Amino acid sequence: MRHKAVLRLSALLGALALAAACQEDPPPGEVVTVPSGRALSLIDIVTNAPGPAGATARFRFLAPGLSPDDAEAAAADMQALCDSFAIKRIDGMVPAPQQIVISFASEAVPFGEAAPEVVQFFESYRPENGACAWEVF
Template sequence: MTYVTEAAGVPDALQVPSGQAMDLFEVLVDRVDAETWIRFRFVAPSIARARGEISFFDVQDDFEHLCTRVALPYLKERDLSADAVVVSLLDRPAEFGQADDTLTQFIEVFRIKNGICAWEAL
């Protein structure tokens, strides 16, 4: 796993369809089998189970929006390519790959096809 950046160049306050507040926490480059996956991890405190403000249903449109409006320009600006783009929403910063039963996290995977984010059902 390689850290690409600590979200340099991405606005601090991201506007998303759900209207919730979130920030890009980190971007990671990961190898999954023979593919390159680039993971965009966003902190979205309102999804926390304890707060119960925003559900997965509420954020469904946020995933494609973040892939299209944040991930694609990010990849283009840095001349990066990926077999898959993973958009993760976490209720707080957390180390990737570490188990934490108290963490709320929603994840969607996209393939980039003809310059468009295409949802990948896993």
């Protein structure tokens, strides 16, 4: 009886490993293309910290060389990322995100920590009919 339980557990763990390997999400560090041509890499996706609108999916990107002068280009890149990258990845999230936040940082900063020396931009969007509607943040 114990042998069967061990086999079942092994099979379950193997299936979970295969399912994880089949995810569409790029692994942290994978480079993502944006319209400005800036090389971004995914830091992480945070879903366990609610925002002002409730369930929130935060897509955090490393943007080396980001400067305060890049705000306009970054805003266009964030909209493009929300429409082509983030919106596809919120399907099936529980609870369903009511808000998507895209952020760029010139250096990796742990989520929730202040880093005044690091240039960071944030934009907020509302998922609406399969697209991202920009919201004042």
